[in-house]
Amino acid sequence: MYSGLLIVLLPLALGYCIPCRSQSILHFINVSVARMVYLILFLMGISLAFVDNLAAHLGTIFTVCLVFLTCITLANLAGLWLLDVRRGRIVGERGAPVISKWSLLLDSVKLCLVILAGVMLGQFLDPEWFMVDTLSEWALMLLLLLIGIQLRNSGMKLRQILLNPWGLTIALVVMVSSWGGGLAGAWLLDMPLSHGLAFSSGYGWYSLSGILISDQLGPVLGSAAFLNDLARELVAILLIPTLMRRHPSCAIGYGGATAMDFTLPVLQRSGGVAVVPVAIVSGFILSLAGPVLILGFLSVNT
Structure with a gap:
């Protein structure tokens, strides 16, 4: 499993070492990352289709997702x-552009449909010749390389991060x-x-x-992990407007890396x-920590 950690860290670190000042190239990278996410989820759907007696595992997928999400x-x-409680509330500002909550929810529905399309196509593919695991691994490494470039060129400097104690504290509390919550979920399951x-x-x-979890623990638990984090994003979209005035740290932190x-x-x-x-500081730190922590924990035999 330590080789899996290296596969994640190497392209991420390599990408982070690449400076890019061209806005057109950065735009291309941003578009490519969005497309790569769809490709990886599509391959995950195909991998899920190769699971024997898939219908019997759907209950496990949704149970694991629900327990961990809760x-x-x-x-x-x-x-x-x-x-x-320690910081107090903030006063929100008016005049920010209105973003349709339904359009954001629709984007999440599209992601689920991509996985479903992969499952449907996977019914007609032979797992003996269609090396979905190898393709997923290469696609993941390319995605992480591009994400590393994004993070390097996001405009966030180490000094800016260290001088924003609220963002740092939120990220630490979320971790x-x-x-x-993860320990409680594992105990219950x-x-x-x-x-x-x-x-x-x-x-x-x-x-x-x-x-990552699909690669290490199989597509059933990988699908549960995907649904858990996707549901977290959907819940964040619904909770942010309600929580922001009285509980801004909750509103910012619950979105996790998506902040x-x-x-x-x-x-x-x-x-x-x-x-x-x-x-941005909170989301930046959690984005960097996520892949390292996931494979780091999976490398431990408990």
């Missing part, structure tokens, strides 16, 4: 609520409370504790957590520009 959500919101910690370290990054991209427009609309640097 435990991690409760732990995250409890930890972030305590942080808000620790997620581990608590009678799973190895290290697997529960891995499940809790996706922080909403569904494409990454799904493919620097997918849920950022919702955060800005609800909390104003003041929360944007905090959200």
Whole structure:
């Protein structure tokens, strides 16, 4: 499993070492990352189709997803609520562009449909000649290389991160409370504790957590991890407007890694520009930590 950790860290680190000042190239990379996510999820669907007696495993997928989502959500919101008790509320700003919540939810539905399309195609493919695991591995390495380039050229400097204690604290609270929820979920499901910690370290990054856990633990648990982090993103979209005024740390932190991209427009609309640097710092740290922690925990035999 340590070789799997190297496969993740090497392209991510290599990409982070590549500076890029061309806006056209960065735009191409951003578009490519979005397309690669769809490709990886499609391959995950094909891999899921190769599971013997798939219908019998659907109950397991949804049960594991529901248990971990519930435990991690409760732990995250409890930890972030305590942080808000110390900080107090913020005053939101008006005038931010209105983002359709339904359009964001539709994007998530599309991701599920991509996996479903992969499952349907997989029914007609022979697993003996269609090397889906190898293709998924290469696609993942390319995705991580591009993500490394994105992170390097996101404009976030180490000094900016260290000088934003609120963002750092939110990321730390999300990490620790997620581990608590993951341990509780593993205990309830009678799973190895290290697997529960891995499940809790996706922080909403569904494409990454799904493919990494699928590669190490099989497509059934990989699909459960994907649904867990996708559902976290959907819940975040619904909760952010309600939580922002009284519990801003909860609103920013529950989105996890998505606070620097997918849920950022919702955060800005609800909390104003003041929360944007905090959200980016928190999401940036969780994005860097996610792949390392997932494979690190999976490498531990518990």
